[in-house]
Amino acid sequence: MTSAPVLPDGWTLVALQSVGSTNDEAARLAADGAAEGTVVWAREQTGGRGRRGRHWASPAGNLYSSTVLRPDCMAPRAAELGFVAALAVADIVSPARFVRVKWPNDVLVDGGKIAGILPESAIGLNGKVEHVVMGIGVNVGSTPQLPEMRYRAAMLGGTVESALEKLAAALAARLGQWRCDGFGAVRAAWLAKAGPIGLDVDVKLGEELVRGRFAGIGEDGALLLDTPAGFRRIVAGELLGRAT
Template sequence: MTDGTLSEADGLRLPPGFRVVGFQRVGSTNDEAKQLARQGAAEGTVVWALRQESGRGRRGRAWSSPEGNLYSSTILRPRRSPAETAQLSFVAALAVADMAERLLPAGSGVGCKWPNDVLVRGRKLSGILLESEPGADGAVDWLVLGVGINVRHHPDLAEYAATSLASEGAEDVPLTVALEVYAACLAHWYGLWAGGGFPAIRDAWLARAVGLGGPVTVRLAREAVRGVFADLDMDGVLLLDPEDGTGRRRIAAGDVFFGSAPASPAEG
């Protein structure tokens, strides 16, 4: 479901190779971008909508999408293995963090939370969702990088405190400016990853990592593990030193809570 094209998409100042397809309203920018990707849309095509009717985040969670925030999905064609392209969640987090730092007052406390959240003063600013499709050779044919950024509004989340750029001091930022800055930051970090792989991305992410070296609880599908967030592996896996002394664990997917407060395992 789409509703009207956006005249605001005309005249945007975007990095080379980027173009925007804008809508007043869609079901999901990721769904629109996936359809365009299957039809052969070029890398750098960005689907932007003022409102989503069925936005979603990781693990199918609903993502509140009122008008006034930035909802975009970018088509990328990295031609890498699925494991490598999963690293693009860190690329996206760095792009959002850079965008926030450019638009917010100095010293706003922007950080990255594993695996792909961006926090401002400990509160969640954005959501990131990667969806991809393999080619005949097993490499990823295309990847859609969906990003929702709270510009003017933020939801009341049950598990995490949320915030917006407006709440943190960046009031009256036009969505066109937010999109231009985000696209420029994404082009920078994606180019760095495409040219040199994950090491530089990992270093930059660790420099912004919230909770590194401190106590965390990681909620997995059927258990919650407490320990110290020790490091990030070279493939983006969280390295945890459990408090029970059972030896370092590699965690590829989970929800991180800071401190050692109990966290109930997710159903499943």
């Protein structure tokens, strides 16, 4: 029998066989007062979703988890936690493999997408973050492929239990870095794993397609893009990759 995953001190595991969405369940628990470090883990999801409401394939054999965070910050800083989560996912990949992060919070391993990250925030009337639910799905034992995916899928390997233990430990460590050293340290670590400065990319902004060169990310996490029409700062969009 596989032993239950061990989480960082003070963290709590809510283990489910099946759930519609771990994010929805974690948000319900957070609204009822669940503490930071409450991790909802399901063997499968029947209604998993990714960014922009896209369907997230959630067959048994992969990791589906959502963690309640209480960052004690104002709403604009909540977006920084997506970079924290992306680094945590990158941290659990074997150093023998090639890992790259892609704005805003994708993680690619050997050129394939290994995880989906969906942060969802609850903001109070005073503009302060009440909680963030950090949904993270990692391909551990299978590589589901959907028609709309722009990258092939990659797989972590190992067991789901081991992946959850490592991810929780990495997320706790990266949260500690964010709290102690600020977003500047997270930003520097993220840029070290990102595509090289000057890489040609396309960014989809609604129906608009913007082409330019990757110039890094700003102090608030915004994408910096050097375009033929001038320098642009993009806070919401979809980075499509190398332009052709």
